[in-house]
Amino acid sequence: MQDVITRAKIAALPDHAELRVIAGAIITRAARELIKEKGITLQFDEDADPESQDKDEHAEHAIVTVVGCDRVGIIARVAEILAGSNVNILDISQTVLQGFFAMIMILDLSCSQDDFAELRQKLEEAGEEMGLKITLQHEDVFQYMHRV
C-alpha cells in the first residue's frame, strides 16, 4: 500500500518540520501547497527522491526552435547555455517562417547536467531577454506527430 500525504497530515505538523517520505509516496496538490507555505522539508528515503525518478529515461534527443527577429549573437547565446549544461548539438539549420527568423537545433541530452525542465527554463529566460521565442521539446512530440 502506498503512503498518501494529504493536506490534513501536513496541517498536523509544526512549521519548518521535517517529514520522512517513503518510496513512491503520493503527495496531493493541496499538501504540496501547504508544505511550501509552512516551510516543511521533505526527507526522501534513498531512491525515493521524485526528482531523480522524474528524469525521463529516454529524454536523450530534443529539439530547440528559436523564432523571432534576427539579430547578432542568437546562436552564440543558445550554444553557450547548451555548452554550460554539457549538451551536444547534433544539427543546426535556419529558415524564414512567415517573415520571422527560425532556427532549429537538434540536441543530444544524454550527458546533460540539467534535467529537461531546468534546461527548458534557462532557454526560455534567454529567449525573453533577447525578445525571441525559444522552445525546447522532446523528440517524441515530433516522432508521434509526423511518423507512424
Added chain:
Amino acid sequence: MPFSYTQDEILETIRMVELENLDIRTITMGISLRDCADPDLKVAGKKIYEKIVRCAGNLVEVGEQLERSFGIPIINKRVAVSPIALIAECSRDDHYCYLAQVLDDAAREIGINFIGGYAALVHKGFTNGDRNLINSIPQALSETDHVCAAVNVGTTRSGINMEAVYRMGKVIKKTAERSADKDGLGCAKLVVFCNAPEDNPFMAGAFHGIGEPECVINVGVSGPGVVLNVVKNQPDTDMGTLASLIKQTAFKITRMGELFGRTASRKLGVPFGVVDLSLAPTPAVGDSVAEILEAMGLERCGAPGTTAALAVLNDAVKKGGAMASSYVGGLSGAFIPVSEDQGMARAVTEGALNIEKLEALTCICSVGLDMVVIPGDTPAETVAAIIADEAAIGMINKKTTGVRLIPAPRKKTGERVEFGGLLGSAPVMDVSNFSSAGFIKRGGRIPAPLQALTN
C-alpha cells in the same frame, strides 16, 4: 537515421502550439467506486475520499511534468467516478448531497478543477437510489464548486424514459434558480444524456461506466485553431481535398493525445483507456468550431449549408483521428457549445443561428444542445420537451446526444450572460412560446426504435 524530420515538419508543430492553440484539452482519470458502497453513508464517504486521493493524488503533478517535457499545455486534469447513484443506493441515509461534498473535498485536495460522476442511469426506469440522487442534484450543485452531474434518460436499445425527462426539466429549472446570482451557472455542471458513453473524458458529462476497469486514463484532444488555419489556407479547394486535409490535421492532433495518454498511463501506473477525438472549442479567439464552418465558405455559422459543412468536418476529424490512436472512444466528434465558442455566440447575437438550427446540427455532431442559455421564465415542461427532442435524435440515430441548457433566471431573449473562464459568454436564445405540457405530462416510456427499415 535518428532524425528524419524536415524543417517544415518541425516548424508546423511549433506553429500549432504557439500560434494555433494546440493543446490537450483534458486528461481524465476514471476511478471505480464500486468497492466503496456502505450502508452507512459516512463510511462510504470516507472510503470514496481515500480511494480518490490514493488513485489520483499524483494526477496534477504528472500532468504538469508532461506539459513541461513535451511543451504542450494540458488545460484540464480531472477525475470521473462511478455513477454515485449506484454507490449510495445501499445506504440507509438518503441525504446524498453529503457524497457530493465528499467529492468536492477530494477534488480540492488533489487540485483538479472538476470531478464528474454525480450521475444516475435511468433510461429504462428509476431505482430508489436514482430517484434520491436526481432529487438531490439542485442542492448538490449549488453547495459544491467542482462536482458535475449527469443523467442518462434514454438509449437506442431501451427507448426514452419520459418520466425522467420531465423530472430533469424540473431539476434544471431548480438548479438554475439556486444559482440565480450567477445567472444559473449551476446548470453548466449538469448534462442530460441519451446513449451516454462510459468513457467520456469531457465535463460536465464524464462518469466512469460500469464496464470500465478499476482505474483508467482517458484523454481529450483539442485543436479547432489548427483545423481552422488549414481550412483558411484553402479557400478554393473542392470538398474531397478539403476533407482529406482536415483528416491529415486531425491525425496529427490525435497523435499528441495518444502520446500524452500513453506517457501519463505509464507514469501513473494506470491503464490507458481511450483518446476522445472531439474538436473542443474555447472562448479564445480562433479556437472556434463555428469559425471553421465559416472558413469553409459560410458567411455566418447557421446559414443554410451549415449542417452539411459540419458533416464534412465531423467525419473527416473522426477518420483522421481513428487512424492515429489505437483506442478511440468517448464522444469523438465536433462540439458545438454556444457560450464556450465565441464564433457560435457571435452567430446567435447576429441572428444567424437559432435553437432550431442548433438542433439540426446535433443530428450529426458529437454532443447536443450544449451551453445554450434560454430565458429564465421558460416552463419546466418546455425544457423537458427540448430534452425529449434531443434524446429522440440520439435514440433514432444511434448516437450520443446531450442537453446542457441554462434557463438564466430573470433574463430575457437577447440579453447577454457572462459565465467567465472556459465557460465564456452568450446571448439568451429565443425558445418557442407554444406549450408542450400535454405531451410531457403523459409520462411513461417511448418504446425503443426499430433497428431495421432505416429510412
